[in-house]
Amino acid sequence: MPVSQTLLAFDYGTRSIGVAVGQTATGSASALTELRARDGIPNWDQIQQLLEEWQPNLVLVGLPLNMDGSESDFCKRARKFANRIHGRFGHAVEMVDERLSSFEAKEEHLAGGGSTHYRDDPVDAIAARIILETWLGSEV
Structure with a gap:
């Protein structure tokens, strides 16, 4: 493994990533942005721009497992x-257990004074940061 790796993480959703x-x-890890999606389909040009800008060594995608560790119906889409x-794009991709990341992101957002109108706030980007931090914590 290289001394330093850049990582890009995605919290996949049907309306927002x-x-x-x-x-x-x-x-x-830092939250970057949220991309709009239509029934889970992103604007691939935006994904390409992010990959070109950050040049990640590894891409992480959250895997929405059930609380018992079994695969949810949404895992197939992720x-x-x-x-x-x-x-x-030819990038190496790893799946990361994202159980409770959205819950944690909402809690963090509210604790920081954010509103409960999540559509207007960066909760999915915070969840992506939590997914990335989970991966970083597992690599220690």
């Missing part, structure tokens, strides 16, 4: 999204 960036050297990133 959260994006975060992180570094293995510093163990840090895997398809990950496979498309790999197929279209």
